[in-house]
Amino acid sequence: MTVLVFLDPKFPEGRLADAAVPQLMAADLGATRGDGVFESMLAVDGTARKMDAHLDRMASSAQALDLAFPERESWERAVSTALSELLIQAGPTEAVVKLLLTRGVEGTGSPSAWVAASPVPAEVRERTAEGLAVLLLDRGYDSTVADRAPWLLLGAKTLSYAVNMAALRYAKAQGADDVIFTSSDGKVLEGPTSSVILAVEEDGVKTLLTPELESGILPGTTQRALFDAAEAAGWARGYGPLEPAHLMEADAVWLVSSIRLLAPVTSIDGTPIPSSPELTEELTALLRGAL
Amino acid sequence: MTVLVFLDPKFPEGRLADAAVPQLMAADLGATRGDGVFESMLAVDGTARKMDAHLDRMASSAQALDLAFPERESWERAVSTALSELLIQAGPTEAVVKLLLTRGVEGTGSPSAWVAASPVPAEVRERTAEGLAVLLLDRGYDSTVADRAPWLLLGAKTLSYAVNMAALRYAKAQGADDVIFTSSDGKVLEGPTSSVILAVEEDGVKTLLTPELESGILPGTTQRALFDAAEAAGWARGYGPLEPAHLMEADAVWLVSSIRLLAPVTSIDGTPIPSSPELTEELTALLRGAL
Numbered sequence: 001m002t003v004l005v006f007l008d009p010k011f012p013e014g015r016l017a018d019a020a021v022p023q024l025m026a027a028d029l030g031a032t033r034g035d036g037v038f039e040s041m042l043a044v045d046g047t048a049r050k051m052d053a054h055l056d057r058m059a060s061s062a063q064a065l066d067l068a069f070p071e072r073e074s075w076e077r078a079v080s081t082a083l084s085e086l087l088i089q090a091g092p093t094e095a096v097v098k099l100l101l102t103r104g105v106e107g108t109g110s111p112s113a114w115v116a117a118s119p120v121p122a123e124v125r126e127r128t129a130e131g132l133a134v135l136l137l138d139r140g141y142d143s144t145v146a147d148r149a150p151w152l153l154l155g156a157k158t159l160s161y162a163v164n165m166a167a168l169r170y171a172k173a174q175g176a177d178d179v180i181f182t183s184s185d186g187k188v189l190e191g192p193t194s195s196v197i198l199a200v201e202e203d204g205v206k207t208l209l210t211p212e213l214e215s216g217i218l219p220g221t222t223q224r225a226l227f228d229a230a231e232a233a234g235w236a237r238g239y240g241p242l243e244p245a246h247l248m249e250a251d252a253v254w255l256v257s258s259i260r261l262l263a264p265v266t267s268i269d270g271t272p273i274p275s276s277p278e279l280t281e282e283l284t285a286l287l288r289g290a291l
Numbered sequence: 292m293t294v295l296v297f298l299d300p301k302f303p304e305g306r307l308a309d310a311a312v313p314q315l316m317a318a319d320l321g322a323t324r325g326d327g328v329f330e331s332m333l334a335v336d337g338t339a340r341k342m343d344a345h346l347d348r349m350a351s352s353a354q355a356l357d358l359a360f361p362e363r364e365s366w367e368r369a370v371s372t373a374l375s376e377l378l379i380q381a382g383p384t385e386a387v388v389k390l391l392l393t394r395g396v397e398g399t400g401s402p403s404a405w406v407a408a409s410p411v412p413a414e415v416r417e418r419t420a421e422g423l424a425v426l427l428l429d430r431g432y433d434s435t436v437a438d439r440a441p442w443l444l445l446g447a448k449t450l451s452y453a454v455n456m457a458a459l460r461y462a463k464a465q466g467a468d469d470v471i472f473t474s475s476d477g478k479v480l481e482g483p484t485s486s487v488i489l490a491v492e493e494d495g496v497k498t499l500l501t502p503e504l505e506s507g508i509l510p511g512t513t514q515r516a517l518f519d520a521a522e523a524a525g526w527a528r529g530y531g532p533l534e535p536a537h538l539m540e541a542d543a544v545w546l547v548s549s550i551r552l553l554a555p556v557t558s559i560d561g562t563p564i565p566s567s568p569e570l571t572e573e574l575t576a577l578l579r580g581a582l
Contacts (some may be wrong), residue, residue: 004317017317024315024322026295026308026405031315032391034325034451065453066460100323114317138440141431142475149429151458159326160451162356167442169357184433184475 001090003083005015007074007195014078014084014115028112032100034160036112037061042258042291043095043117043290046083048289050258051076053221057157058099064156067103070113075099082117093119096259102159131266131275132177132255136244139181139189143241146216154216163172164192178255180268182248187215188242194255194263195220198242199279201251208283210249211240222256226283229290244268254283261287292381296373298404300364305369305406307376319403321393325451327403328352331551333582334386334408337374340582341549342367344512348448349390355447358394361404366390373408384410387550393450398415422557422566423468423546427535428458430472430480434532439506445507455483469546471538471559478506479533485546486511486552489533490570492542499574500541502531513547517574520581535559543567545574552578 004023005014017023029035039054048054055072055205063067079097088093091174098116104114146154167179180196181189188211195217198209208230211225227237230280252275253265262284264275295314296305308314320326330345334341339345346363353360370388377386387405396403437445458470458502471487479502481487486508489500499521501514518528538544543566544556553575555566 002318005301009454019317022313022315023317024319025314026310026314026391026407027293028315028322029456031319031322031393032329032389032450033456034449034453035456036453038323065457098323100317102322116317117344137442140433140436140440141441145429145431145475151428151461152431152453153454153457156453158325158451159323160449160453161379162327162447162449162451163442163444165320165326166356166444170442184436283509 002116002118003082003085003089005078005115006077007070008178012077014081016081019116024112025105027105028102029104029106030100030112031289032106034158035065036100036102036164037065037067037100037157038101038159039157040258041097041099042120043083044291045092045098046087048079048083048097050221050225051079053224054099057219057221058101061156061158062101064150065158067101067111070101075115078115082115086117090119093176094178096120100159117207120259127177128260128263131264133172133175133267134178134180134255134265135171136182136269137170137179139183141216142146142185143183143187143189143215146214155213155218157218167192178263182244183215186243187211187240188244188247189215190217191255194257194260195223197223197226197254197256198250199252199276205236207236207238209238209240209242209246211242215240220256222258222261222287225290226256226287229286230283234285248273250274252279254280292408293409294373294376294380296369296406298361298369301370305365305372307372310407315403316396318396319393320395320397321391321403321450322405325449325453326356327391327393327450328356328358328448329392329450330390330448331549332388332390333411334374335582336383336389337378339370339374339388341512341516342370344515345390346509348512349392352447352449353392355441355444356449358392358402360392366406369406373406377408380412382437387411391450404570411550418468419459419551419554421553423511424466424470424558425471425546425556426462426465426467427473427560428461428470430474431580432507433476434478434480435473436507437505446504446509448509458483473535474506477534478502478531479535479538480506481508482546485548485551486514488514488517488545488547489537490543490567496527497525498527498529500529500531500533500537502533506531511547513549513552513578516581517547517578520577521574524577543570545571
C-alpha cells in the first residue's frame with residue numbers, strides 16, 4: 001500500500017493522488033531517460049528522519065543535473081500530508097518515504113515532483129539480520145574521475161539506477177545478497193543502495209571507517225548520522241582510501257542505508273569475514289537514538 | 292503530437308492510449324530506477340525503418356537487464372497501429388517511433404511496454420545541417436571493462452540515460468552542440484545518442500571507420516546500415532581502436548543515428564576539422580536508399 005502526494009503549486013499541502021491508477025505521463029523524462037533524482041527516507045512515529053540531510057543531498061543531486069529544486073517547505077508539507085494519510089490507511093508503522101523529482105515531460109520545462117510513502121516491508125530487515133553475503137564488483141570508474149568529469153554525476157542520486165539494479169541481480173544470481181563496488185584502481189566505494197562502514201578496535205580505541213567522498217561515492221546520510229552519534233559516544237572516525245584487504249581485516253563491516261539501517265556483512269566473495277552482533281546492536285542503538 | 296500504443300495481451304493490435312493524460316504508474320521501475328530499455332526508430336512513408344535491427348538490439352538490451360522481451364510480432368503490430376493512427380492525426384510525415392520496455396511496477400513482475408510515435412521535429416535536421424561543434428568527454432570507463440563487468444550494461448540501451456543527458460547539457464553550456472565520449476584509456480567511443488563514423492580517402496580508396504564494438508559501445512543500427520550500403524557502393528570499411536588524432540586527421544567525421552541520420556562534425560574541442568558536404572550528401576543518399 002502506497003500513498004502518493006504530488007508537489008503542485010495549486011495544492012500548498014501537496015496533491016494526494018491515487019497510487020492504484022497511472023499518474024505519470026508516458027513522455028516524462030524520468031521514465032524515458034532516468035532523468036531525475038530521488039531520496040528514500042525512513043519515517044518513525046509519523047516523522048521522516050534526517051529530512052534535512054535528505055533534502056540537502058537531493059538539492060545537490062538536482063544541481064548536478066541542472067534541475068530546479070522545489071522549495072524545501074513544499075517537500076516538507078507533502079511528506080507531512082503523505083504520512084498523515086498513511087497513518088489513516090495503514091495505522092502506525094515505520095514507513096519508507098521516497099522523494100522523486102524528474103525533468104518532467106520533454107519540452108514542457110515543467111518538472112514532476114512527488115512523495116511516495118509506504119510501510120517498511122518486513123522482509124527488508126529480516127533478511128538483513130541474518131547477515132549479508134557480498135560480492136565485490138568493479139564499478140568501472142577510477143576513484144579520481146568524479147572531480148574532473150562532473151557529467152558522470154558521480155555524487156548525485158539519480159533515477160538512472162539500471163547499473164545498480166543489474167549489479168544486485170548479478171550478485172543474487174551468484175548466490176550472494178548484496179554488492180560492494182570497487183573502483184578500477186582497486187578502492188572500496190559503496191553498495192548499489194548503501195554506504196560501506198568498517199569497525200576496527202585497536203588498543204581499546206574503537207574506530208569507524210568509511211571511504212572518502214572524493215572517490216565519487218554518494219554522501220551517505222545514514223553513514224554521517226551514525227558517525228556523529230558514534231563520535232559522541234566515544235568512537236573515533238576515519239575516512240579512506242580503503243581497499244578490499246581492509247574489509248577482510250576489519251572487526252566488522254556493514255552496509256548502511258536509511259531503511260535497512262546497519263546490515264552486517266558476513267562474507268565477501270565467498271570468504272567469511274568477522275562480524276559482531278554486539279557491535280551491530282551497539283551501533284544500531286546509537287543510530288536509532290540519533291535519527 | 293504523440294500517439295501512444297501499449298502492448299497488452301488483451302489487445303492483439305496494441306492498446307491505443309491518450310498521450311495527453313497520465314498512463315504510467317508512479318511506482319513503475321522505469322520511472323523510479325531507469326530500469327528498462329528503449330529504441331528510437333525512423334518511420335518513412337508509414338513504415339518503421341530497420342525495425343528488425345532495432346528489435347534485435349532491444350532484445351539484446353533486455354537480456355542484459357534480465358527483462359523478458361515481448362514477442363516481436365506484438366511490437367510490430369503496435370508500431371503499425373501507432374503509425375496508422377499518426378497518419379490519421381498528423382497526415383503523412385516522417386516519424387520518430389520509440390519503443391519502451393520497463394520492469395513495470397515493483398513487485399508485480401509485470402513489465403510495461405509501449406510505442407510512442409510522433410512527427411520528426413523540424414529543428415532536429417535543421418540544426419544538424421549546419422554541422423556540429425563537438426566536445427570530447429571522458430566516459431570514465433576503460434575500453435576493456437565491458438566484457439569483464441556485464442553488470443555495467445555497456446552494450447545495452449537502457450532508460451538510465453542521465454549521464455548521456457548531462458554530457459549533452461555540459462557541452463551546450465560550453466557552447467558546443469554534441470559530445471563524443473572517450474574511454475579512460477583514450478579511445479574514441481560514441482556520442483551520447485549516436486555512433487561515430489569517419490571517412491578517409493587514400494590512394495583513391497574511400498574507407499568508413501568506426502570504433503570497435505568491443506570497446507563497450509552500443510552497436511549502432513544506422514552505422515551498420517550505412518556501412519553495408521557504402522560497401523555495396525565500393526567503399527572499404529574498418530573498425531577501431533580509434534583515438535582523437537584519427538578524428539582530427541579524417542577527411543570527414545559524422546555522428547550518425549536513426550532520426551538525425553548523418554550529422555557532420557565541424558569542430559572538436561573548438562578546433563575546426565575537415566568536413567565534406569559532398570561526402571555527407573553521397574552517404575546520406577546511400578543510407579536513405581538502404582533504410
